[in-house]
Amino acid sequence: MAATGQKRVREDPTVRRQKILAAAEILIGERGFNGVTLQDLARHVGLSNAGLLHYFASKDKLLLGLLEDIGRREIALSEPFNAAIREAERNGVSTLPAVRIFLDVLVQRFSDQLAQSRFLVVLQTESIDPAHPAHDWFQQYEVQALHFMGQILAPFVPRPEMTARWLHALLNGLGQQWLRAPDTFNLLDEWQEALTLILPKDGTGAR
Structure with missing residues (x-):
């Protein structure tokens, strides 16, 4: 009697979708959006092109799905610090410690999540082109x-909008330098040194 093979277990669609997004994050971070094809992504996760298109109808839709997923992660990351800041305000105490911790966590997360950081750095540069599918997403995200x-x-600062731009640029610039040569300096240490010049611990911001 012929042996019966084991029945193949179909992978949960949510799990498979996340695997596709994770592969896209890595490959696009390495090659850029235009350097990756749907065939590359399908091969990376063990699907046919048709199988991949079942989850994402096009490469543009896959990219936007990944950006939306990252956006949800950003909200989840920031919510505890939003709550800490609101709690400090209700208690009439300075929110500065919570603000500084939040900014430090952004930088630490940049170094801890390399695939996402590389992906975002590459996409930020590419999406300066208004024709890029991620252009509008990054423009809205930055605002x-x-x-x-x-x-x-x-x-804590007399010109908060300008100071926000400084800190945003500092994080992006230091992050890019660190990604190119991570063994040459400690990202968090240098960030904290620079942050203290812009936002001193006593709350007297740069003039």
Whole structure:
């Protein structure tokens, strides 16, 4: 009698979708959006092109799905610090410690999550082109990030919007240098040194 093979277990669609997004994050971070094909992504996760298109109808839709996923992660990351800042405000104490911790966590997360950091750095540069599918997403994300940062900095600096731009540029610039040569300096240490020049621990911000 012929042996019966084991029944193949179908992978949960949510799990498979996350695997596709994780592969796209890595490959696009290495090669750029235009350097990756749907065939590359399908091969990376063990699917046919048709199988990949079942989850994402096009490469543009896959990219936007990944950006939306990252956006949700950003919200989840920031919520505990938003709560800490609101709690400090209700208690009438300085929110500066919570603000500085939040900014430090952003930098630590940059060094801890290399695939996401490389992906975002590559996409930020590529999406300067208005024709890039991620252009509008990054434009909106930057506006929202700068607005939020300006709000939490407002009690401590005379020009919060400008200071928010400085800190945003500092994080991006230091992050890119660190990604090119991570063994040459400690990202968090240098960030904290620079942050103290812009946002001293006593709350007297740069003039």
